[in-house]
Amino acid sequence: MSSLKYIDSAEVEKLLDWRVLLESIEKALGHFSVGKDGGVVQPVRTVIPVDKHHGYMGVMPAYSSYDNALATKVVTFYPENRDTPTHQAWILLLDPPTGSLKAIVDGEAITAIRTALASAVATKHLSNPASKILAILGSGIQAHSHYKALSLVQNFDEVRVWSRTHAHAQKFAQEIHAKVCSTAEEAVKDADVICTVTFATTPILHASWVKPGAHINAIGACVPEWQELESDLMRGSVVYCDSRDACNKESGDIIVSQCEIYAELGEVIMGQKEALWERTTVFKSVGMAVEDVVSAKMVYNNYIKNHPDQ
Ligand SMILES: NC(=O)C1=CN([C@@H]2O[C@H](COP(=O)(O)OP(=O)(O)OC[C@H]3O[C@@H](n4cnc5c(N)ncnc54)[C@H](O)[C@@H]3O)[C@@H](O)[C@H]2O)C=CC1
Ligand SMILES: O=C([O-])C1=[NH+]CCC1
Structure with missing residues (x-):
């Protein structure tokens, strides 16, 4: 043995x-x-x-x-x-x-790595193939791994970073040669792909800021009372998730907004559900064993x- x-x-x-x-x-x-x-x-x-x-x-x-x-x-x-x-x-x-x-x-x-790679898979299937602008909200471990993982599936011309602590955003942006933004709204303006990777408990991303047709990887808010995305944004987007059962139980982004989950990402991968990438899409992830x-x-x-x- x-x-x-x-x-x-x-x-x-x-x-x-x-x-x-x-x-x-x-x-x-x-x-x-x-x-x-x-x-x-x-x-x-x-x-x-x-x-x-x-x-x-x-x-x-x-x-x-x-x-x-x-x-x-x-x-x-x-x-x-x-x-x-x-x-x-x-x-x-x-x-x-x-x-x-x-x-x-x-x-x-x-x-850190598998979460970002799952988002990369979602981005591959659910974002516009012509996506050019990536916005990352947050500057911690997941922000770093998401930048690297998403770069495997999409060539971005411009990467923008916003974080609650501006000095952290500046340091992260310098490391990855991105543009640092003073507000989340500025970071996501006209962005094709947005990653929310924070410990926010109330929305940091609002519906009116998001370009129609953008794809959002919503990675935080893994607690029933927490939200990263405004309810109107969840309800107005086509929502995909990693696990329907887990997201319905664990994520405030789903629970508080009472939005409908259209499909699990796995259903898209297996060709059972459509990748509606011309619409605004959200990949809600809580993490899978x-x-x-x-x-x-x-x-x-x-x-x-x-x-x-x-
Ligand atoms: N879906 C999944 O599979 C996984 C999700 N996560 C979640 O992703 C999020 C980020 O995780 P890490 O990067 O590892 O954490 P981290 O501690 O390295 O970074 C957290 C980031 O959130 C920011 N932040 C903290 N409180 C905030 C607030 N109230 N408003 C706005 N920003 C705030 C911090 O400034 C920092 O940029 C967490 O919510 C975490 O639980 C983490 C692992 C797996
Ligand atoms: O899947 C995971 O490991 C986690 N999801 C939220 C925090 C950690």
């Missing part, structure tokens, strides 16, 4: 190939939305508030028979953390035939290739 591995965050970053993972995530989203025949078992995760400390812990199990992969992620998100990352995660990767534990994989980089499962499996396989003696 092989020994239990611990794969840390630095190693995870080296072992993940973004382009290959993009394809695996696209397939996993499709398999998930097919239902039972897709071979993905993924219940809506359990999230508990840690009220006294203003944080949350989520437990996210999934099995993909197509990928022969079984894992559970434990993720914490503490919006007020400053010297400690706001998101921390650990993935227990198990052996499907025996149920034995094979590896504990750090989940912080995986969470199966994305972590395929990512951890890739990390593990590459680790074993690099350490055949272990």
Whole structure:
């Protein structure tokens, strides 16, 4: 029997190939939305508030028979953390035939990368192919990974950044050679693709600011009372999501606005629902365990290739 591995965050970053993972995530989203025949078992995760400390812990199990992969992620998100990352995660990767534990994989980089790659898949299917202007609202971990992931699927002529703390927006914009904006409205004016990647609890993106036909990746607001997008914007757009059940339970963007979800992204990938990219589209994501499962499996396989003696 092989020994239990611990794969840390630095190693995870080296072992993940973004382009290959993009394809695996696209397939996993499709398999998930097919239902039972897709071979993905993924219940809506359990999230508990840690009220006294203003944080949350989520437990996210999934099995993909197509990928022969079984894992559970434990993720914490503490919006007020400053010297400690706001998101921390650990993935227990198990052996499907025996149920034995094979590896504990750090989940912080995986969470950053797989979330952005899912948005890249959404952007590929749901944005106008002629998109030229990208606006990113937020300047944290997801802002960075979204810039890199979306650049894999679209060539943008102009990238704009706005963040609540202007100095953070300036630093991020400098790093990626983007234009820094003083307001969210200025950043999204005429933008073709918009990513909202913040811990906002009340809307930071308003319907009247958004160009008709734009595509929005709405990544924050993973708590039933929180919103990043104004209700009118949600109700006036064609709304896609990663998991219908999860979004209906977890995201204020869906719950508070009472908007209708048109389709899961996986249904579009599998050709069951249309990609209505000429309309204003929103991809509402709360995060899926199966994305972590395929990512951890890739990390593990590459680790074993690099350490055949272990
Ligand atoms: N859908 C998914 O699969 C996932 C979603 N997320 C969510 O994405 C969002 C961003 O996560 P990270 O970049 O990792 O966090 P981070 O802590 O690295 O960055 C947070 C960003 O939000 C901004 N922010 C905080 N409070 C704000 C407010 N009230 N209004 C406007 N901006 C505010 C900060 O200035 C910073 O730019 C969070 O809501 C997080 O929970 C994170 C991981 C996965
Ligand atoms: O899927 C995920 O890991 C998370 N979604 C919201 C916070 C963390």
